[in-house]
Amino acid sequence: MIDTRFIGAALPEFSADVEAGRLRFFAKAIGQDDAVYVDEAAARAAGFDGIPVPPTFLFCLEMEAPNPAALREMLNIDIGRVLHGEQQFIYHAPAYVGDRLTFSPKVADIYAKKGGALEFVVRETRVTNQRGEQVAELRCVTVVRNG
């Protein structure tokens, strides 16, 4: 069983740069053909202040942590046993190419279902930009398959 004493534990804060090349690659990978997500002129013509970070890409930037496995290592979870259960984003301010975003993750909850056959880890992450403005809150529920 995952040790519930880790509920409330903070993971190391880190920063990640939003790069145009990464967003182009991401647009290709998800079949995004809206020019707003790859072309600055198109983005500005559509009323954005730059190329916007697409809605789910904050989750990808969260993988830029110096040790992306920090949470699994802290909780002693095997990567082959994890499934993504839920993901939520609350958006407070837009983020654009050129921004430097800071991620502050913490363990919000740990619980079990089906007599421990499934365990759930809830990570909540606050994202701020280089001006200290809150950009978003992320909530990720990981499911661990036991047995």
Add this chain to the structure above:
Amino acid sequence: MTVINYDSLNVGDRLPVLTTRPISRLDLALYCGASGDHNPIHVDIDFAKGAGMPDVFAHGMLSMAFLGRLVTNWVPQHQLREYGVRFVAITHVGDEITCEGEVVEKFEQDGEQRLKLALTTKNQHDDIKLKGEAVIGFPG
């Protein structure tokens, strides 16, 4: 993009459907690299089998990105206030994903008019894979 007018929308209105081509192993490799999610279970069949899965399978977040395209094809992203999903079932290689959205609520919050959308992805057999919600804001 057609401008979406809050007053002309009603609960029950549906967004234009978005359907993907069948998900290939190349799609999973590209998403692995582009997303930074390098979990081998999505791209390395030996690893997936070792973990008790019959094959590699799609990242849930790839489908969440498809569903995000459905929403931002409909309203500009700066009107997106909240977006969340539950990954109900595994999306497999070869699945052709249909993204659907429907207006389920009109309300006011934080000084603006808002819509709540119910969102789903289904495969070609109509099996639901993701269920989610998005909140869209219409600043006055």
